[in-house]
Amino acid sequence: MSDTDDGPVLFRRTVVGLPRKRIRAFAERLEAEVAGGRRFECLLTNDRELRRLNRDFLARDYPTDVLSFPSPDRAEYLGEIAISVERAAEQARDFGHGVDQEIGILMLHGLLHLLGMDHVKDRGRMARTEARWRRKLDLPPALIERSRS
Numbered sequence: 001m002s003d004t005d006d007g008p009v010l011f012r013r014t015v016v017g018l019p020r021k022r023i024r025a026f027a028e029r030l031e032a033e034v035a036g037g038r039r040f041e042c043l044l045t046n047d048r049e050l051r052r053l054n055r056d057f058l059a060r061d062y063p064t065d066v067l068s069f070p071s072p073d074r075a076e077y078l079g080e081i082a083i084s085v086e087r088a089a090e091q092a093r094d095f096g097h098g099v100d101q102e103i104g105i106l107m108l109h110g111l112l113h114l115l116g117m118d119h120v121k122d123r124g125r126m127a128r129t130e131a132r133w134r135r136k137l138d139l140p141p142a143l144i145e146r147s148r149s
Contacts (some may be wrong), residue, residue, distance in 0.1 A: 012045040018085070019100050021094040026104050026137075030111055034133055040078040040114055065091065066106040068113035075096055081110035097140045104139050 008027040013019060027042055043049075047063035055061045057069070065087040071079040083106045085099070092102035110131060117126035134141070 008039065010041060010043045012043055018044075021057065022100055023103055026100075027107060027140050030107060033136075034108065035078055035113055035115065038076055040081060040111060042081040042083060042110070044046065044083050044085050044103065047084045047086045048071070050082060050087070053082055055107040063087065066110045068110040070114050070116070074114070074116070078111070081107060083107065083110070093110055095140060096132065101140055105134070108133055108137065108139065113143065 007038040008031060009020075009024050011018075025081050027040075031037065031039060050065070050067060051063040053067055054064050057067070063084060065084055067079045067082045069082075071077045077100070083103060085103070088102040089099045089107055092099045095102070096110070112126055112130055112133075117129060119130075133139075
């Protein structure tokens with residue numbers, strides 16, 4: 001998935017008004033602060049591609065907002081995240097914030113999965129970590145918090 005011109009973010013689908021520089025800067029901040037300098041890559045694409053990835057890798061035949069693919073050896077390279085910009089835009093409208101903020105929420109969530117967290121099995125550890133980072137990064141309510149309400 002690597003695209004050296006985009007740094008950690010690969011923009012597969014163009015969206016008018018999507019602040020690419022701000023999204024790249026946010027991904028670099030996540031690498032530095034949350035990932036402790038370890039690299040990851042993030043593909044920004046559409047529902048169709050997320051559905052294909054979800055089906056091919058997780059045997060789930062439906063689109064989703066974010067998927068994480070951890071690297072087998074996470075010492076330096078954590079893995080890859082895929083985000084549906086279509087779904088991010090819809091969720092941003094639903095929750096009343098910008099699409100770049102929604103992409104930030106999804107990217108943080110995906111990165112925490114790359115770091116080995118699992119909100120289904122960890123008795124709230126990922127939710128607490130996500131909420132703490134969301135506040136530090138000035139992001140709106142996180143995925144786990146929204147799914148509980």
